[in-house]
Amino acid sequence: MPRLVVVSNRVAIPDPTGKGSAGGLAVALKEAFEAHRGLWFGWSGKVAAQPSTTPRIVDKGNVQYALMDLTPLDRQEYYNGFANRALWPIMHYRIGLSEFSRADYAGYLRVNRSFASALAGMIQPDDLIWVHDYHLIPLAAELRALGVTNRIGYFHHIPWPAPEVLGTLPGSQDLLRDITEYNLVGVQTDLDADNLRRGLVQEVGAIQRKGDLVELGEKQIRVKGFPIGIDVNSFQQAAKRSSTNRLVRQTVAGLGSRRLIIGIDRLDYSKGIPERMESFERFLIGNPDQRGQVTYLQVTPVSRSEVPEYATLSRVVNETLGRINGSLGEPGWVPIHYVNSTYPRPVLAGLNRLARVGLVTPMRDGMNLVAKEYVAAQDPEDPGMLVLSKFAGAAQQMTDALIVNPNDKIEVAEAIRDALYMGREERVARWERMMATITQCDIASWTASFLKDLSGGRSPGAGRILRPVQSAGQR
Numbered sequence: 001m002p003r004l005v006v007v008s009n010r011v012a013i014p015d016p017t018g019k020g021s022a023g024g025l026a027v028a029l030k031e032a033f034e035a036h037r038g039l040w041f042g043w044s045g046k047v048a049a050q051p052s053t054t055p056r057i058v059d060k061g062n063v064q065y066a067l068m069d070l071t072p073l074d075r076q077e078y079y080n081g082f083a084n085r086a087l088w089p090i091m092h093y094r095i096g097l098s099e100f101s102r103a104d105y106a107g108y109l110r111v112n113r114s115f116a117s118a119l120a121g122m123i124q125p126d127d128l129i130w131v132h133d134y135h136l137i138p139l140a141a142e143l144r145a146l147g148v149t150n151r152i153g154y155f156h157h158i159p160w161p162a163p164e165v166l167g168t169l170p171g172s173q174d175l176l177r178d179i180t181e182y183n184l185v186g187v188q189t190d191l192d193a194d195n196l197r198r199g200l201v202q203e204v205g206a207i208q209r210k211g212d213l214v215e216l217g218e219k220q221i222r223v224k225g226f227p228i229g230i231d232v233n234s235f236q237q238a239a240k241r242s243s244t245n246r247l248v249r250q251t252v253a254g255l256g257s258r259r260l261i262i263g264i265d266r267l268d269y270s271k272g273i274p275e276r277m278e279s280f281e282r283f284l285i286g287n288p289d290q291r292g293q294v295t296y297l298q299v300t301p302v303s304r305s306e307v308p309e310y311a312t313l314s315r316v317v318n319e320t321l322g323r324i325n326g327s328l329g330e331p332g333w334v335p336i337h338y339v340n341s342t343y344p345r346p347v348l349a350g351l352n353r354l355a356r357v358g359l360v361t362p363m364r365d366g367m368n369l370v371a372k373e374y375v376a377a378q379d380p381e382d383p384g385m386l387v388l389s390k391f392a393g394a395a396q397q398m399t400d401a402l403i404v405n406p407n408d409k410i411e412v413a414e415a416i417r418d419a420l421y422m423g424r425e426e427r428v429a430r431w432e433r434m435m436a437t438i439t440q441c442d443i444a445s446w447t448a449s450f451l452k453d454l455s456g457g458r459s460p461g462a463g464r465i466l467r468p469v470q471s472a473g474q475r
Helices: 025-035 072-091 102-120 139-145 172-179 190-204 232-244 246-255 273-286 308-328 345-354 369-377 409-421 424-440 443-455
Strands: 004-010 038-047 056-060 063-070 128-132 152-155 184-187 213-216 219-225 259-264 294-299 336-339 357-360 385-389 402-404
Touching (some): 025 038, 025 443, 038 102, 063 072, 063 102, 072 102, 128 443, 139 172, 184 190, 184 443, 190 219, 232 246, 232 345, 232 424, 246 259, 246 345, 259 369, 273 294, 273 308, 308 336, 345 369, 357 369, 369 424, 385 409, 402 409
Parallel strands (some): 128 152, 152 184, 184 219, 259 357, 294 336, 357 385, 385 402
């Protein structure tokens, strides 16, 4: 088996007990690293006065972790600046929130160049290289410039927008040219793949070939949907065991006979949290008999608080929360409980299992694994119902959820009502179909299918099309 080299913005190094990180990319790559010897390269999460030129190496089992520190300027320009104030909003169709700065873009390219320079010397001839997410789009181009000819794949975890949207970002044509240095690009949905292929054709003159193949000059790239999944069994088992958890027991006691509606999201404008709260408000206004009978719990860990747009969002959420609870609350009952704590996965699994309704209504999302976790956590005998935004990638797979437009607060309010009143037989039938889907398309199959496609096909060589050498008589 070739060695697997993973590159991501942050590296999830195992904790001192030897247990891996509980979520995110660490879960996705756990089985891949069991099948392959591994190297995981990326930012340590630390900021240092001087930039790293060589990574700090940590060995854990058959995986080697290579950690790079960033300077304060790197972090500001590469991470807070271009990645999260320019690229992130554009990728989520929020053109008005995108703040482009040439200095930030230069910092983004500089960090990618420094990562490539540090990584290139560690690459072995047969390594498979797998790069993750929007922070590192130019990395393959930088590695190619240093002579790396290995097969390199890229997975884009967030939405890929239509060419007309991406084209509003200065530098987007350069990013599209850079992405053609990968052999394989994976995105969450077929729509994302179509958007990227159209962008390559319209913006940089690539040629669409059969199926998922695109050509630009002598470079050939496959652009394909690989919908990411979860570790269904482990989340399901965590939910089953959760009844003994102190926090879950306290939640059960606090609910009494009330039914629980739950939302679990990072604090981000793409998640539509204020809009969701207002939809719940519309539900209570339209169904006054449900006041005091339901409780909506929104679990929202704060993120990127140093980015101005996120500080503004936090104020909007708190103002919306206060207004709704103040106008509709009653002695002994608060309509919305809002928690900024970060809970471990077993607690989240238990809270999901308690909830009669799961509200997953992002304004735009690549996949949204919370939707799949909600389904996995349910009691098969009496499952809750998922209300899911049509703009989440998960809606392409989980068609038995109640699919809604998160911009339409009346539609979301009606879906909440329908979910609460839905009969057990229909809930079980819908849950069984969604469960079959997420089990078939779990995290192990996602990892295996991407790596199979990355390692198969043509010989490596910067994705170039291999042309037959002509003899003198043929010229």
